[in-house]
Amino acid sequence: MSARVLSQLAALEAESIYIFREVAAEMQRPCLLFSGGKDSIVMLHIASKAFAPARIPFPVMHVDTGLNFPEVLAYRDRWIARLGLRLVVASVQDAIDRGLVSEEPNGSRNRVQTPVLLEAVERNGFDALFGGGRRDEEKARAKERVFSFRDEFGQWDPKNQRPEIWGLYNTRVFPGEHIRVFPLSNWTELDVWTYIAHEKVEIPALYLAAEREVVEREGMLYATNEFIRLRPGETTQVRKVRYRTIGDANLTAAVESEADTLDKIVAEIAAARITERGATRGDDMVSETSMEDRKREGYF
Amino acid sequence: MASDLVRVATAGSVDDGKSTLIGRLLHDSKSLFTDQLEAVERVSRHRGHDYTDLALLTDGLRAEREQGITIDVAYRFFATPRRKFIIADTPGHVQYTRNMVTGASTADIALVLLDARRGITEQSRRHAFLATLLGVPHIVACVNKMDLVDYAEDVFEAIRDEFGEFATRLRVRDLSFIPVSALHGDNVVTRSRKMPWYDGAPLLGHLERLHVASDRNLVDVRFPVQYVIRPQSYEVLDYRGYAGTVASGILKPGDPVRALPSGLESTIASIDTANGPVDEAFPPMAVAITLVDDIDVSRGDMLCRPHNMPSVVQDLDALVCWMDESASLDKGRRYALKHTTRWARAVVKDVSYRIDVNTLHRDQGAIGLSLNEIGRVQLRVTQPLFVDPYQQNRETGSFILVDEGTNKTVAAGIIAWAPAG
Numbered sequence: 120m121s122a123r124v125l126s127q128l129a130a131l132e133a134e135s136i137y138i139f140r141e142v143a144a145e146m147q148r149p150c151l152l153f154s155g156g157k158d159s160i161v162m163l164h165i166a167s168k169a170f171a172p173a174r175i176p177f178p179v180m181h182v183d184t185g186l187n188f189p190e191v192l193a194y195r196d197r198w199i200a201r202l203g204l205r206l207v208v209a210s211v212q213d214a215i216d217r218g219l220v221s222e223e224p225n226g227s228r229n230r231v232q233t234p235v236l237l238e239a240v241e242r243n244g245f246d247a248l249f250g251g252g253r254r255d256e257e258k259a260r261a262k263e264r265v266f267s268f269r270d271e272f273g274q275w276d277p278k279n280q281r282p283e284i285w286g287l288y289n290t291r292v293f294p295g296e297h298i299r300v301f302p303l304s305n306w307t308e309l310d311v312w313t314y315i316a317h318e319k320v321e322i323p324a325l326y327l328a329a330e331r332e333v334v335e336r337e338g339m340l341y342a343t344n345e346f347i348r349l350r351p352g353e354t355t356q357v358r359k360v361r362y363r364t365i366g367d368a369n370l371t372a373a374v375e376s377e378a379d380t381l382d383k384i385v386a387e388i389a390a391a392r393i394t395e396r397g398a399t400r401g402d403d404m405v406s407e408t409s410m411e412d413r414k415r416e417g418y419f
Numbered sequence: 420m421a422s423d424l425v426r427v428a429t430a431g432s433v434d435d436g437k438s439t440l441i442g443r444l445l446h447d448s449k450s451l452f453t454d455q456l457e458a459v460e461r462v463s464r465h466r467g468h469d470y471t472d473l474a475l476l477t478d479g480l481r482a483e484r485e486q487g488i489t490i491d492v493a494y495r496f497f498a499t500p501r502r503k504f505i506i507a508d509t510p511g512h513v514q515y516t517r518n519m520v521t522g523a524s525t526a527d528i529a530l531v532l533l534d535a536r537r538g539i540t541e542q543s544r545r546h547a548f549l550a551t552l553l554g555v556p557h558i559v560a561c562v563n564k565m566d567l568v569d570y571a572e573d574v575f576e577a578i579r580d581e582f583g584e585f586a587t588r589l590r591v592r593d594l595s596f597i598p599v600s601a602l603h604g605d606n607v608v609t610r611s612r613k614m615p616w617y618d619g620a621p622l623l624g625h626l627e628r629l630h631v632a633s634d635r636n637l638v639d640v641r642f643p644v645q646y647v648i649r650p651q652s653y654e655v656l657d658y659r660g661y662a663g664t665v666a667s668g669i670l671k672p673g674d675p676v677r678a679l680p681s682g683l684e685s686t687i688a689s690i691d692t693a694n695g696p697v698d699e700a701f702p703p704m705a706v707a708i709t710l711v712d713d714i715d716v717s718r719g720d721m722l723c724r725p726h727n728m729p730s731v732v733q734d735l736d737a738l739v740c741w742m743d744e745s746a747s748l749d750k751g752r753r754y755a756l757k758h759t760t761r762w763a764r765a766v767v768k769d770v771s772y773r774i775d776v777n778t779l780h781r782d783q784g785a786i787g788l789s790l791n792e793i794g795r796v797q798l799r800v801t802q803p804l805f806v807d808p809y810q811q812n813r814e815t816g817s818f819i820l821v822d823e824g825t826n827k828t829v830a831a832g833i834i835a836w837a838p839a840g
Binding site: 132133174262307 | 422423424452453454455491492493494495496498502503505517518520521524525632637645646648649650651652654655658660662663664669691692693694699701703704705707718742755757758760813814817818819821826827828831
């Protein structure tokens with residue numbers, strides 16, 4: 120803090136806090152989308168700092184695909200209780216049972232999350248949803264606003280975005296519309312990890328390297344769990360792996376790693392030459408525009 | 420953790436090599452991942468390009484790939500051990516002014532690209548004008564494609580002289596010139612051996628060393644109250660913190676402050692963060708301020724020093740950039756206006772003139788503004804605003820207009836002049 124210059128992490132945190140406060144002050148019913156992934160964990164951490172010593176003045180929503188790592192659910196419940204928040208669960212399994220959506224043949228519940236999310240938004244009357252999206256993740260996200268307007272169908276129109284000038288965010292919506300707000304827009308994966316290490320933010324142990332039983336599929340390593348069933352001819356082996364992202368337990372691959380501490384993770388990410396999605400997500404490899412298409416439909 | 424955060428705005432069309440330059444910065448600073456590069460190489464091959472088209476890195480949306488255009492502002496990141504950079508990358512053709520204004524509004528540095536073969540163009544003039552208007556403190560002019568003029572010093576110097584003269588008229592605060600070849604990497608990250616006559620730093624080194632901290636206004640204390648923290652719990656029953664981001668100036672516990680619009684005075688009791696109280700707050704810190712006295716302060720109010728106050732005005736003399744394609748700004752029309760953390764309603768009293776962004780000519784006969792036009796406008800607002808001229812204070816000198824019928828953000832405005840506070 121010499122010469123009154125904020126470090127890049129302090130500047131990024133200050134920007135995120137400003138965004139949280141702006142939404143809390145101007146929107147009627149905001150809500151924070153929590154997945155248990157590192158980005159939503161950092162988001163929750165910064166939200167708690169933005170309103171300290173008061174509680175976070177909005178609820179947390181989890182779109183529960185039913186395919187969660189058990190460690191993530193435990194983490195979620197522990198932190199919701201610790202921060203004294205209300206949790207809204209939008210259940211994909213429940214929506215499948217009710218016939219709102221149907222299971223996709225490939226077993227991915229990624230795309231069917233969208234109608235479940237939008238239904239929960241409507242039912243609860245949320246007019247602002249905080250998401251952990253970052254612009255460095257993906258090309259479509261690089262062009263999305265911090266305050267990303269959604270019409271009454273939850274759709275994103277990349278050609279019709281509100282200009283965002285200075286920090287003067289336009290939060291106005293008509294009834295039935297909402298805004299997705301991305302407080303971590305300007306963070307990179309390395310920023311997130313450096314921040315977690317610096318602030319000593321608690322994270323699920325899945326992110327840390329450990330000896331785990333894995334099966335190799337299409338060049339990726341999947342740790343065996345209740346959602347990963349061995350196919351004929353497949354064998355398991357024990358490797359030292361960790362998760363670089365955490366999504367659904369049936370689709371998120373682990374990466375070989377020696378990083379069993381936060382500092383080692385930071386060093387590993389700093390040297391990484393492959394993006395986190397390229398390294399670990401079966402669901403993002405479908406097509407060059409799959410993220411854009413999902414976002415247009417109302418995805419996170 | 421000693422690195423700081425710097426925002427760079429750039430603009431230009433595909434042919435002046437802007438995307439290649441950014442791609443080169445990302446690539447040579449190792450901020451590009453192999454799977455991203457492979458995807459770009461794959462598409463380049465598929466389209467039959469002879470070289471890897473780094474522009475594909477920045478063109479992300481389906482319509483852009485299908486039409487070969489860039490739609491909107493894209494944000495790119497790269498970091499060196501010294502600095503993290505956020506680049507607001509804007510296209511050169513469609514909606515040029517709107518996007519350029521958006522990118523430049525928060526930028527510390529504007530990167531203007533000049534083609535060594537073509538010299539100063541309308542676009543480069545327009546870019547420099549908008550960057551200056553938006554108060555970007557540093558302009559770095561990259562004279563690109565030096566390889567196509569045999570790396571000739573006299574070509575570079577002629578462009579530098581001509582552009583320098585234009586910039587003087589604009590009152591650019593800090594202007595520097597770098598001869599580069601983005602395609603071959605000359606003077607981008609490493610020094611070019613083909614231009615021994617150039618003794619300055621390559622682009623990246625220059626961006627790393629530009630001193631941006633002193634650009635901030637640390638003199639005039641302005642603290643727009645964003646949110647009042649009042650815990651509804653027994654542990655901290657009487658806590659009342661005025662949360663906000665420091666717009667300018669330095670605040671310390673014990674400092675006398677005056678709250679606007681009430682004019683009531685008090686003293687700062689503490690400056691709080693979730694990590695504990697701090698000795699001082701400066702921009703852009705996000706803090707919560709507690710006061711010694713129980714005075715009425717709410718969102719939209721502003722804390723300042725008793726003897727250094729902004730202008731409290733209901734008449735705004737402003738330069739406005741119109742950003743809406745479906746309607747124009749006309750005399751007599753009403754809009755919602757957001758300034759710092761305060762909303763008001765505004766009516767257009769008069770349009771004084773429109774500025775031609777290419778020639779800087781002032782058209783006094785203008786009666787309105789349409790998409791991408793900039794003009795001097797007089798506004799009357801429903802409640803007092805606490806403003807400073809934009810050139811003194813980017814935070815308290817800026818506002819947006821919102822159409823209440825569509826909720827669209829239709830204009831960016833800067834306070835051109837204000838009576839002394």
